[in-house]
Amino acid sequence: MRPILYVLSFLAVMALGFWAYRENYATQAALREVATLQDDIAGLREGLAIQRAEWAFLNRPDRLRELAVLNFDRLGLMPMEPHQFGTPTEIAYPPPPVAADLVPEDGLADAVDVSGSLPEQTP
Amino acid sequence: MTRTPLRPLARILHARSQGQNPDTIERENLRARHEEIRERARGRAQLRLLFLSLCFFSAFTVIGARMGMLAATEPMEPRTASNGAEITAGRADIVDRNGRVLATNMLTHALYVQTKDLIDPAHAAAELARIFPDLDEAVLLQRFTDGRKFLWVKKVLSPEQMQQVHDIGDPGLLFGPREMRLYPNGQLAAHVLGGASFGAEGVDSAEVIGTAGLEKAMDQRLRDPAQAGTPLQLSLDLTIQATIEEVLHTGMVMMNAKGAAAVLMDVQTGEIISLASLPAYDPNNRPNPVLPKGAEPGDSPLFNRAVQGVYELGSAFKIFAAAQAMDLGLVNPESMVDANAPMVWGKFKIKEFENHNYGPLLSVSDVIAKSSNVGTAHIALMIGGERQQTFLKALGLFDPSPVELIEAPYAKPIVPKRWPDITTITVSYGHGIAASPLALATAYATIANGGIAVTPTLLKRNAPMEGVRVMSEQTAAEAVKMLRRVVTEGTASLGEVKGYEVAGKTGTAEKPRPTGGYYDDKVVNTFAAVFPASNPRYVLTVTLDEPVETTGPKPRRTAGWTAVPVAAEVIRRTAPLLGLKPQVEAVGLDGLTAVSN
Numbered sequence: 129m130r131p132i133l134y135v136l137s138f139l140a141v142m143a144l145g146f147w148a149y150r151e152n153y154a155t156q157a158a159l160r161e162v163a164t165l166q167d168d169i170a171g172l173r174e175g176l177a178i179q180r181a182e183w184a185f186l187n188r189p190d191r192l193r194e195l196a197v198l199n200f201d202r203l204g205l206m207p208m209e210p211h212q213f214g215t216p217t218e219i220a221y222p223p224p225p226v227a228a229d230l231v232p233e234d235g236l237a238d239a240v241d242v243s244g245s246l247p248e249q250t251p
Numbered sequence: 252m253t254r255t256p257l258r259p260l261a262r263i264l265h266a267r268s269q270g271q272n273p274d275t276i277e278r279e280n281l282r283a284r285h286e287e288i289r290e291r292a293r294g295r296a297q298l299r300l301l302f303l304s305l306c307f308f309s310a311f312t313v314i315g316a317r318m319g320m321l322a323a324t325e326p327m328e329p330r331t332a333s334n335g336a337e338i339t340a341g342r343a344d345i346v347d348r349n350g351r352v353l354a355t356n357m358l359t360h361a362l363y364v365q366t367k368d369l370i371d372p373a374h375a376a377a378e379l380a381r382i383f384p385d386l387d388e389a390v391l392l393q394r395f396t397d398g399r400k401f402l403w404v405k406k407v408l409s410p411e412q413m414q415q416v417h418d419i420g421d422p423g424l425l426f427g428p429r430e431m432r433l434y435p436n437g438q439l440a441a442h443v444l445g446g447a448s449f450g451a452e453g454v455d456s457a458e459v460i461g462t463a464g465l466e467k468a469m470d471q472r473l474r475d476p477a478q479a480g481t482p483l484q485l486s487l488d489l490t491i492q493a494t495i496e497e498v499l500h501t502g503m504v505m506m507n508a509k510g511a512a513a514v515l516m517d518v519q520t521g522e523i524i525s526l527a528s529l530p531a532y533d534p535n536n537r538p539n540p541v542l543p544k545g546a547e548p549g550d551s552p553l554f555n556r557a558v559q560g561v562y563e564l565g566s567a568f569k570i571f572a573a574a575q576a577m578d579l580g581l582v583n584p585e586s587m588v589d590a591n592a593p594m595v596w597g598k599f600k601i602k603e604f605e606n607h608n609y610g611p612l613l614s615v616s617d618v619i620a621k622s623s624n625v626g627t628a629h630i631a632l633m634i635g636g637e638r639q640q641t642f643l644k645a646l647g648l649f650d651p652s653p654v655e656l657i658e659a660p661y662a663k664p665i666v667p668k669r670w671p672d673i674t675t676i677t678v679s680y681g682h683g684i685a686a687s688p689l690a691l692a693t694a695y696a697t698i699a700n701g702g703i704a705v706t707p708t709l710l711k712r713n714a715p716m717e718g719v720r721v722m723s724e725q726t727a728a729e730a731v732k733m734l735r736r737v738v739t740e741g742t743a744s745l746g747e748v749k750g751y752e753v754a755g756k757t758g759t760a761e762k763p764r765p766t767g768g769y770y771d772d773k774v775v776n777t778f779a780a781v782f783p784a785s786n787p788r789y790v791l792t793v794t795l796d797e798p799v800e801t802t803g804p805k806p807r808r809t810a811g812w813t814a815v816p817v818a819a820e821v822i823r824r825t826a827p828l829l830g831l832k833p834q835v836e837a838v839g840l841d842g843l844t845a846v847s848n
Binding site (some may be wrong): 174177180181182183184185187188189190191193206207209210211212213 | 351352356357360433435437439489490493497524651661748749750751823824826827828832833
C-alpha cells in the first residue's frame, strides 16, 4: 500500500510541476500580449487624438465658410437668418390624394370592379 | 475579597492571656497583606508587558513581511496606468460648449544633437540649413564643433521635416518625442485661449505650460493628471464666436476702427458665449511684438480689448444712475428732471452732445433715450456720491472681472479716488471712470437678469447662478424698458433687429491724451445691448476703438453710427444660432400651401 502511495504522490508532484511550468509560461505570454495590446492601444489613441485634431482643423469655421462660398452654386448655403424659423402649424398639410392618383398607371389590366365612394375633397 | 482584620480580637485576647505581645500578631498580619498587594501588582505588570510585546511583535512582523514582499517582487512599471487616456494627453483638451475642440495636443518630435556622435558635422549643418531655412549653416557648424556635447536644434518638427532629417543619416541627429499644443481653429478665440509653450525640457518629454489667457489661468486644472482625460468645457460657442469675429471684423473695417471687441453673455448663468477682440493673433504661433515707443498697449495684437481694455465707456453708464434712482424711489420713468443745458456746477460746465438743449424738463425715460448728460447729472445728484459708489460697486464696476483669464485680475477699472459732487456728475454719464467691455456686459447682465448680480465665467455652467439682489425686479424691468426706448426712438435707432426687441444704450467717449485732456477725433464707441427686451436672455457689448463713419458729408464718430449697426448685425446673425425665435410673422414657405382645385 505504502509504495503505491509513494508512487502516486511522486506522480502528483510531477503533474503539479508540469502544470506550474505551463502556467508560468502562459502567464508570461499573456503579460507580453497585454503589453503589446497596450502599446497598440496607445498608438491607436495617439492616432485618434491626431484624427480628432485633424477633424477639428478641417471643420474650422473659416474653412467651412470658404467652402460654402466656393460651392454656393451647387449648395446655395446661406448664413442662418431669423426668417428661417417657423412653427409646425405653418407647414401646410399635403393635399389629400386625388382619385386618379390612387389608380396605378399600368395596373388597369388586372383591375377588379369595386363600387364605393371616395371621401369628399375639401377645397 | 474579604479583608482580614489586623488585630483579630480572639487571637489578641489569647495572646494576652499567654503573656505575649499582641503587636507581633498585627505586624504579622500587616506583612501578609503587603505580600498579597505586591503579588497582585506583579501579576498586572506581567500582563501589561505581555500585551506590549505582542503589539511590538505583530507590528514588526507586518513591516518585515512587507519589506520581504517588496524585496521579492520584480520591479516593473504599473500596467494599469496605460488604460486611461493619460498616455496621449499630458494636458487636457479644451472644448467649446458643444464639445468642439478648441485646443488639443499632437505628438511631434524635437531635434537634438549629440555632437560626439556626429560623423560629418559640416555635412549635417549644411543639410539642416537646407531643410530649415531659418537656421544658419555657419552658426550650426560652429555650435557643433565648439566642444559642447549636447544641443537642441528644433523644438517641434513636422513629420516631413523629421523624414528629411532622417535622410541625412547622421547618427548624431536624434529625436525626442514632444507633445505640442494645437489650436485647430487658428485665430478664433485667440484671446480667450492665450497660448502655450514648453516649460522644463528633457530629452524624452517636455512639459507644456500655458503662457496667457485661459491656458495660464487654468494651468493647474489642465495639467492635473487625474483630469487629463476629461476635456475642459468652456461656455464659448465656436459657431457663434466665429460669426461674431467675422461680423466684428467687417464692422471694424467698414468703420475704419483700429480695434474692436465684443462680449456676448447669457444673463441667467453669466456664461460668456463669445468673447472677441480684434485684431487677433494665432495662438499656435504666438507673436512677441515689440511695440514702437509711445504706442498704446492696445496696439499689440496680444491685447485683449474686451478684458484688458479699460476705457471710459461714456453714456452707457447713464442707465445705472436712472436704475438706481428708480430703485431708491426718487424718480419713476415719467418723472420730469431738470435737463436745461448747459449746466454749471462750480467752475465746470456740463454740456450736451453738439451743444443741444433737451430741456428745460425731460422725463427720466427721455433722459436715457436722448442720452442727456445734464438730465443724468441731476439724477445722480439726487442719489448722492456715497450711494452711487455702493451701487456701482455692487454691479462689479469697481473690481477686476473674476473671469478665468490670467489678464483679468490685472485689468483694474480706473475709479476716481476722491468723490466730490463733480465726480458724481461725470461718473453718472461714464466719464472719469473706466471699465472694460466685459465689466460693462456684466453690469448690464445684472439689469437684464431681473436685478440679481451676475458673475461672468468662461466655463460651462449647467444651472443658473445664484447672486445677490442689486435692485428690485420691477426696477430692472423698467430699466430694460427704457433701454428698449433708446433703440425704438432714441440714439440707437440703427440697432433695431426685426423680431428680437433689442434694447441697449450707446456710449461715446473721447480718448484721453497721454499728456492730459482729451482727443477731439479719437473716440471709443460702445453699444451695450440686451435682447429680447420682453424676456432678456442675452447681453451683447460691442466696442469699437477709434471708429469713424465716413459715408455722410462729415465724419461721424458717435456710437449710434458706428457700434450700433455692427451690434445689430451681430444680433441678427447670432440670435438664430442661439435658438431664439424672432417675434415676427414668418413668411409662408413656397410650395407648402394647400392648393385647391
